[in-house]
Amino acid sequence: MTPALEALYAFDLDMGSGRRASVRLRTPTVAKIVRLVLPPEEHTPQEAGRVLMLELEALIDTLAGHPPSAAELAAIVEDPERLGALLHVRNTVYDHLALEGRVLALCPHCDHGRAELDLTFYWLALRLPPWAFTDQGVLLKPPLLASPLPSGGRPEGWPRARGFDVIHPDAPGLRALRSLQTLEARIREQEGWRLWAPEGDQPPEGREHRHRSPAFSATLRLAVALETTPDVVDGMSVGAFFFLDLLHFALANADVVAPERAAVRCPACDGRFLPIF
Ligand SMILES: [Zn+2]
Structure with a gap:
């Protein structure tokens, strides 16, 4: 864990009546967090409270030295100031985790030159608007990967990267990230739905989220892009997921309007290319 994360993961929270409790966070898995994304029609105060309790339960390792009880979680979610303090830390943590990822553009x-880049590069080079994982800082928004988006505009005459390897400190098994915009990826996605969430099928215990929800759609589509299975994505750190969700958007869906600004130079052969799909 980096010193910045160490600093973010431990803090004190005012629990009322002058009691301050030390909070220790942990990095949850995709399965614990991404399935909590609510479709817009389910945004009721009751549902919001329920998913926030589950998210905090996944995120808080200890409160005053022990795993938080349901009553303690409720005392956080039901107090706007306390909840606001915790969500502010959560939002900073999620941003920080996403920024820990790196991509090697081949x-x-x-044969062997590669440019190492991060999300900051793409957001500046492609002039993308600031990202937000949540709706106004509170409930998680559907991931960008949840629905197919149009391919980004590409300028004529610019060579593009041969491929991409991805790196995140929380996910040592990561290798290549593929585009979901190809015909091959679309076929694999259709096969994935038949294989992992067949229609009319009652998902087995522990996999109740496997239906045509934005959450499972994003999990399945990331599995296709990484050439792995939804189980592997479910077990991944949510930090790596947030990184890859934003990165795939930048590589596949963002327009390149100023190629001069987005092009990188190969450290091995000095050739220039656009580090996008
Ligand atoms: Zn080169």
Whole structure:
């Protein structure tokens, strides 16, 4: 864990009546967090309270030295100031985790050259609006991967990366990230739905979220992009998930309007190319 995360993961929270409790956070898995994304029609105060309790339960390792009880979680969710303090930390943590990812864009001009980049590069180079994982800082929004988006505009005459390897400190098994915009990926996604969430099928225990929800759609589509299974994605750190969700959008769906600004130089052969799909 980086020193910045260490600092973010431990803090004190005012629990009322002058009691301050030390909070220790942990990085939850995709299965614990991404399934809590509510479709817009389910945004009722009751549902919001329920998913916030589950999210905090996944995120808080200890409160005053022990796992938080249901009553303690309710005391946080039901107090706007206390909840606001905790969600502020949560939002900073999620941003920080996403920023820990790196991508190696493989040079199209030579065999072994690769440019190492992060999300900050893409957001500046492609002039993307600031990202937000939540709706106004509270409830998680559906991931960008949840629905197919149009491919980004590409300028004529610019070579593009040969491929992408991805790295995140929380997910040592990561390798290549593929585009979901290809015909092959669309076929694999259709196969994935038949295989992992067949229609009319009652999902087995522990996999109740496996239906055509934005949450499972994003999990399944990321599994296709990583050429793995939804089980592997479910077990991944949510930090790696947030990174890959934003990265796939930047590589596949964002328009490149100023190629001069977005092009990178290969450290091995000095050739220039656009580090996008
Ligand atoms: Zn090169």
